[in-house]
Every structure is written in structure tokens, then in C-alpha cells.
Amino acid sequence: GAGVSQSPRYKVAKRGQDVALRCDPISGHVSLFWYQQALGQGPEFLTYFQNEAQLDKSGLPSDRFFAERPEGSVSTLKIQRTQQEDSAVYLCASSLGSGGYEQYFGPGTRLTVT
Amino acid sequence: QKEVEQNSGPLSVPEGAIASLNCTYSDRGSQSFFWYRQYSGKSPELIMFIYSNGDKEDGRFTAQLNKASQYVSLLIRDSQPSDSATYLCAVKRDSNYQLIWGAGTKLIIKP
Numbered sequence: 001g002a003g004v005s006q007s008p009r010y011k012v013a014k015r016g017q018d019v020a021l022r023c024d025p026i027s028g029h030v031s032l033f034w035y036q037q038a039l040g041q042g043p044e045f046l047t048y049f050q051n052e053a054q055l056d057k058s059g060l061p062s063d064r065f066f067a068e069r070p071e072g073s074v075s076t077l078k079i080q081r082t083q084q085e086d087s088a089v090y091l092c093a094s095s096l097g098s099g100g101y102e103q104y105f106g107p108g109t110r111l112t113v114t
Numbered sequence: 115q116k117e118v119e120q121n122s123g124p125l126s127v128p129e130g131a132i133a134s135l136n137c138t139y140s141d142r143g144s145q146s147f148f149w150y151r152q153y154s155g156k157s158p159e160l161i162m163f164i165y166s167n168g169d170k171e172d173g174r175f176t177a178q179l180n181k182a183s184q185y186v187s188l189l190i191r192d193s194q195p196s197d198s199a200t201y202l203c204a205v206k207r208d209s210n211y212q213l214i215w216g217a218g219t220k221l222i223i224k225p
Contacts, residue, residue, distance in 0.1 A: 031211070042118075042202050042215030043158065056211050091157055100211050101146060105157035 004106035013082045021077045021109045025094030035091040082113045120216035133190040137203030144205040147186045152200045193223045
């Protein structure tokens with residue numbers, strides 16, 4: 001079956017631009033996670049949705065970062081006024097149940113801020 | 115001290131040998147432990163998870179958990195060149211949703 005998909009796969013933004021990253025989770029998966037992964041590091045948690053409810057946004061690094069999942073399926077991570085330190089791979093993962101025990105990752109979006 | 119620590123490697127192992135990967139964690143409240151594999155330029159994929167002290171086997175992979183010593187390890191038997199990747203350890207409390215990740219160990223299997 002179809003896995004988690006993300007778009008775009010690559011994004012180059014000039015500093016100060018706004019970007020929107022999309023995640024299509026596996027159909028029927030309740031839980032959706034966003035992570036940020038810097039080169040040579042493990043993923044860092046950003047935020048968690050259970051259906052349409054954002055239950056944890058404690059990992060969002062600043063108020064420039066915003067995520068939504070309005071209908072409990074597709075999710076969008078928006079970064080306003082991008083900065084160079086935002087350059088990273090943004091990973092989306094989904095899991096069938098709540099709690100996030102078996103997470104399936106999308107291919108990621110590589111964001112480069114110039 | 116990072117919450118989840120792994121030796122960055124690279125760990126070089128001859129083909130057919132056993133690869134042993136280790137991970138230590140600082141939060142004694144951690145209750146679930148995960149091993150992910152990440153090929154260069156790709157996203158993490160789940161290998162296995164373990165909740166209880168002791169060993170859990172799945173094919174060529176064995177996860178070992180020792181909560182008293184706060185470490186979890188992954189053994190890969192009969193290592194193949196296709197096992198060459200970065201192996202990420204992640205831990206989780208049941209009371210919240212976050213996975214806390216190590217930085218990963220790079221494993222190289224030499225033919």
C-alpha cells in the first residue's frame with residue numbers, strides 16, 4: 001500500500017521567505033509527527049497530532065513554526081520568515097494508533113535557506 | 115549529557131560477523147525503546163522495538179534491554195553489506211508522545 005508521502009522533496013528558500021511543507025500520512029493513521037533532522041544528527045521532535053488535534057507542539061523552535069492537520073489526514077508545516085538555521089530535513093511520520101509506537105516515515109523535505 | 119547516547123562510529127564489521135550496536139539513556143522513566151535504520155539520504159525505517167528487560171529476536175536482529183543499567187543494544191547476525199547504514203536508537207515514555215533520539219551509529223559491513 002501507499003506509504004507516507006511528503007512534498008516538495010527539496011525546497012530552496014531565500015532568507016525571510018515563508019515555506020509550506022506537506023505530509024500525506026498512511027490512510028487511516030491516527031497519529032502524525034513532524035521532526036527536524038540536521039546533518040549527522042538524529043531527528044528532533046517538533047509536533048504531534050492525534051487526528052486533527054495538535055496534542056503536543058513543545059518541540060517547535062519558535063513562533064515562526066506552525067503546523068496544522070485540519071481534517072485529520074494531510075498535514076502542513078509552515079515556516080514563516082525563514083532563517084539559515086532552519087535549513088534541515090523535515091520528516092513526517094505516521095502511526096496507526098495513538099501513542100506513536102510504530103512510526104512510519106516519509107522521504108522528508110530537504111529545506112535549504114540561502 | 116544527551117538524553118540518548120550512541121557511539122557515532124563508524125563501526126566496521128566483516129561480512130558474516132555479528133555487529134553490536136549500543137545505546138544508553140538517561141531518563142529512568144523511559145519505557146519503550148526503538149531501533150531504526152537510516153540509509154544515507156533516506157528516512158528512518160523501524161527495525162524493532164522492545165519494552166521488557168531481556169532479549170527480543172526478529173530474524174537476524176536481536177534487541178537487548180537492561181533497564182537497571184539503562185542501556186539497549188542491537189545485535190545483527192550474519193552481517194551483510196546491505197546492512198551498512200546509520201542505526202538510530204530512540205526512547206519513549208508512555209506518558210507522552212515524543213521519541214527522544216540518539217545521533218546514530220554508522221555501521222559499515224566490509225565484504
